Amino acid sequence: METIKTGLSPQKHKSSKGSRQIHLTGWLFVLVPVIMISVFYFYPMIQALILSFKTGRGSNLHFTGFDNYIRLFSDTTFLTAVKNTFIYLIIQVPVMLVLALFIAVLLNDERLKFKGFFRTAIFLPTVTSLVAYSVVFKYMFGAEGIINKSLVNLHLISEPIQWITDPFWAKVTIIIAITWRFTGYNMIFYLSSLQNVDKSIYEAAHIDGASAFTQFFKITIPLLKPIILFTTITSTIGTLQLFDEVVNITKGGPGNATMSISQYIYNLSFEYTPDFGYAATVSYSIVVMVLILTLIQNKVGGDKR
């Protein structure tokens, strides 16, 4: 709809027959994704909103007003899932991004040897499938697994940690796993922007007597601001949608100690007696969180001018 409306709107600039023809051809190039994204993203978004005001089993649904939204606030499983997701978000995302930035700065040193090896090694986790690495981590962090065995042998711990079955350690395991998988991914973004930075800026700063510390905070961070914002937003959205790791490492357990919001939506729709209406309500809570967090991050990290 959008296409047709805007496509035929009169253009102010030169309207010779040839350029109009070219103009329409331009619309043909973008037509398919406009249709696909409308059908498979925007339409379901509207459907989910309508659904979130309905209740019932399976396809037997009727309107119920704001009941689902009121239910959210007394639903302990939902509140636990939100709490868990925010714990992941607040601890994991900053740790990962700082680590990624730190590694990128180290790797950007021209005199560093084996740079290619380090970069490739640290990026390598990115090629694994989320399910595959989750299953690997589940076994590595098993009660008698390699991690416990190594830590005991190194005398760092006296008895095995219950990585998977203890509510606290299970969250730690999830956080370690996600950090392992995505640090290299974010590092590549920082590294490639660092490589575009004009070296003479640093030389000038050096001559002016700025320490490495000052250079980092006064030059590197401001220059990388847009990409830091980009990675913060993508990581936030990713964490709010966390599913594969939780399902395959802990199944959300013990109890609901590691359950994420996405997993709860999945369970409401496909594991428990299907309640699509309420599932849609829960899913809209993610939409609201994404919007609010993105707005905040844009305010804090975006250009203030």
Place this chain on the structure above:
Amino acid sequence: MKTKRMFTYLFLIIAALISIFPFIWMVISATNESVDVTKGTLLPGAHLFKNIDNLFNSVDMWQALWNSAKISVVTTVLSLLVASAAGYGFEMYRSRSKDIVFNILLASMMIPFAAIMVPLFQMFAKVSSVVPFLGIDTAAAVILPTFTTAFLIFFFRQSTKMFPKEMMEAGRIDGLSEFGLFFRIYMPTMKSTYAAAAIITFLNSWNNYLWPLIVLQSQENMTVPLLISNLGSGYAPDYGLIMSAIVITTLPTALVFFMMQKQFVAGMTGSVK
């Protein structure tokens, strides 16, 4: 200064070791019996072929590999065609109205998949009764909602910014049609962008879990991640067997990455500049 160097190397070596270790452990575990894997052994065993044999005998691994390959290849081809045409269209035929549409499409990147999975499932459930081969439990249902991503359109548009526009003018003078320009001049020139986009798209599709989990139901349509997840959550899991399955699915993607690392990184740089 010297201690700082030392620290840099020490830190990077540890980071590299942590990054690589799960890969090494996974390969070693694939050569061991289940009992030894749970004991956390670090010595290679002699059970690799037995594990692989057991894997292919106990589950239909070939079928899962074929399903995953089929879905990933089709998704990648469609994705690249649609996204590159769009990125090209938005940049080369730039107009104010197109920029508005572009920004609306970009907004879809903010839509969490969890928020639309229920309506998508219902949509395909409805389609099932009318056109069974597009409905629930088909490869088409996995491919259709996933192959168009705003991210890839953005990626191609960014890369197109560096494309020399004079080449298009020269092509027009030579009498090429508008679509001819795209297929004959743009596509061959942008090979490395396509390569980078292909790797990212293929990996994402090959690794996709949540949507296939929802929409695929029968054993014979299962993709590799679903199969591995099922193996991993069994009651008496054979760890050696599971690790061999994980090695088999991870090695190809790791190899592709090693062979095309340059395009990979070059492509990514293009998208963030």
